[in-house]
Amino acid sequence: MITKMTVTNIHVIDQDSAYDFYVNKLGFRVVDDIPMGPGTRWLTVSPPDQPDLQLVLFPVTVSKMFPQKIVDTLTDLIKQGVFGCGVLTCHDVFATYEELKAKGVEFIKAPAKEFYGTEALFKDDSGNYFSLQPISNFDDENGI
Amino acid sequence: MIATAYHQKVYLYRRVVQAKLFIDSNYSEKIDLDGIAGEAYFSKFHFIRLFKSIYGKTPHHYLKHLRIAQAKVLLAQNLSITETCFAVGFESLSSFSTLFTTIVGQSPSAYSKRHQQTKQRISKNPHAYVPGCYAYQHGWFENSNFEEVGD
CATH class of the missing domain: 1.10.10 (Arc Repressor Mutant, subunit A)
Known part of the structure; x- marks a missing residue:
């Protein structure tokens, strides 16, 4: 029986820039930051209230699994904003929207009421996008 | 609306x-x-x-937790407990240590010691701290024998 998610990936184009975005703008905590040779590192972060979930800020660089052609295609798709990386929750979407905007985060959708609840959409520094929703959207009483 | x-x-x-x-x-x-x-x-x-x-959180509660979170970062960077205490806005070492222990579950010195030991272990064998599947995917194993362990 699977019990929980522990590690998941976010493919990023530049790890230094991703560190700044996820740590200094989103307020995530660094879990691991281990050099793995020139130009790359094992970099994982966690949402502030979820220390047991690590997001790997995974660099899209040429490696055993990623030949140059894949790196080029993946980089292009990330920059185009093709990849949604999930839902991040907060107490209040409107306030979080204001805070992240003040920090320079680019929103592709301002907070708006949808049939499933209030939602905003923003991009990370690479081009991946996230849905931002109030935690109340996921309360049992809302049927999700 | x-x-x-x-x-x-x-x-x-x-x-x-x-x-x-x-x-x-x-x-x-x-x-x-x-x-x-x-x-x-x-x-x-x-x-x-x-x-x-x-x-x-209330502003007061938020500030306390922010200071302790930043203290954890500084202690992990091997700043002394006294330096850390004042760097995150506390005026008393005892109130810092008490609050840190309450929130983190261990004293600042124990936390610092544990982190320095972990850092030493990581520097000696960094691959041990990265899931093998990732290290393999990136070719981070210097002498990987993964290919030889097929079914």
Whole structure:
């Protein structure tokens, strides 16, 4: 029986820039930051209230699994904003929207009421996008 | 409707957000939370209530947790306990140690020691701290024998 998610990936184009975005703008905590040779590192972060979930800020660089052609295609798709990386929750979407905007985060959708609840959409520094929703959207009483 | 509600609230939100960002930037200094509330609102209690509804903590509670979170970062970087205490805005070593222990579950010295030991182990064998599947995917194993362990 699977019990929980522990590690998941976010493919990023530049790890230094991703560190700044996820740590200094989103307020995530660094879990691991281990050099793995020139130009790359094992970099994982966690949402502030979820220390047991690590997001790997995974660099899209040429490696055993990623030949140059894949790196080029993946980089292009990330920059185009093709990849949604999930839902991040907060107490209040409107306030979080204001805070992240003040920090320079680019929103592709301002907070708006949808049939499933209030939602905003923003991009990370690479081009991946996230849905931002109030935690109340996921309360049992809302049927999700 | 939601746009109207949002525009009605946006002014209040921006004030609370600015207060929170002020705390984020100035946690290492002595912060007068009552003063922040006074500048932002007529009612201190209204400010606290709104702050808590947005961030899930009162400003005072938020500031305490922010300081301890930053202390963890500094201790992990091997700053001394005294340096860390004052760097994150505490004026008393004992109050810092007590609060740190309450929130983190271990004393600052125990936390620091554990982190330095972990850092030493990581520097000696970094691959042991990366899931093997990732290290393999990136070719981080110097002498990987994964290919030889097929079915």
